[in-house]
Amino acid sequence: MTGTTPPLDLMPQARIVARLAAEVPDARLDDRTPCPAYTVRHLLGHIAGLAVAFRDAARKDLGATTDTAPDSGTPTLSAAWRDELPRVLDELGEAWREPAAWTGMTRAGGVDLPGDVAGAVAVDELVVHGWDLARATGLPYTPDETALRATYAFLLAAENDESRGDIFGPVVPVPDGAPLLDRTIGLSGRDPGWAPPTPG
Numbered sequence: 001m002t003g004t005t006p007p008l009d010l011m012p013q014a015r016i017v018a019r020l021a022a023e024v025p026d027a028r029l030d031d032r033t034p035c036p037a038y039t040v041r042h043l044l045g046h047i048a049g050l051a052v053a054f055r056d057a058a059r060k061d062l063g064a065t066t067d068t069a070p071d072s073g074t075p076t077l078s079a080a081w082r083d084e085l086p087r088v089l090d091e092l093g094e095a096w097r098e099p100a101a102w103t104g105m106t107r108a109g110g111v112d113l114p115g116d117v118a119g120a121v122a123v124d125e126l127v128v129h130g131w132d133l134a135r136a137t138g139l140p141y142t143p144d145e146t147a148l149r150a151t152y153a154f155l156l157a158a159e160n161d162e163s164r165g166d167i168f169g170p171v172v173p174v175p176d177g178a179p180l181l182d183r184t185i186g187l188s189g190r191d192p193g194w195a196p197p198t199p200g
Helices: 011-022 040-059 081-095 115-137 145-157 180-187
Strands: 105-108 111-114
Touching (some): 011 040, 011 081, 040 105, 111 115, 115 180
Antiparallel strands (some): 105 111
16 A cells, blocks of 8 residues: 555445445345355344444544444344435445554454455455345345455465454355355355245
8 A cells, every 4th residue: 555545446336235235125134144144134233333433433433323333133134224224334435445454453342453354355255245245136146346355365365364254254166266255255254155044
């Protein structure tokens, strides 16, 4: 990173997730997702919460939003989520456009970490949960290429980390020739072939 240019623009991926969420019909909110404990409703609540948390982490505005662990409870979804979610995702993208967001220390999920690591985690969250949401609802999904490559590199670096079990599930093997998104999803501990259960 230079003094004036952040290493990665999160805004394109944040807006992809916002557009995807806008297409989710109310009738799908209670459907299952690749996250076993989450319905679509919970997943959207989680995305809204992480957008606020990582927005505030970028701003170094530390407090309740950055101190809450992601496993502290099942996420809730605001009744006004269709207006609130795109707004907080836009604010997230804008906050990480500030070079200062990527420097020094910050906090997210109750964990102190360097700004550049927090930015990498935010990108990973947007890319992987975008896939979760699309796969659960049957909507098409093409993540931002730069964000996808950054997420793959981030997850690959943690592939053999002994502590990865605290964050990700076991790596799901994916052929080397598979699309980059499938390989990234496998590294996150998800099966790229996951599909919602067939009714009945």
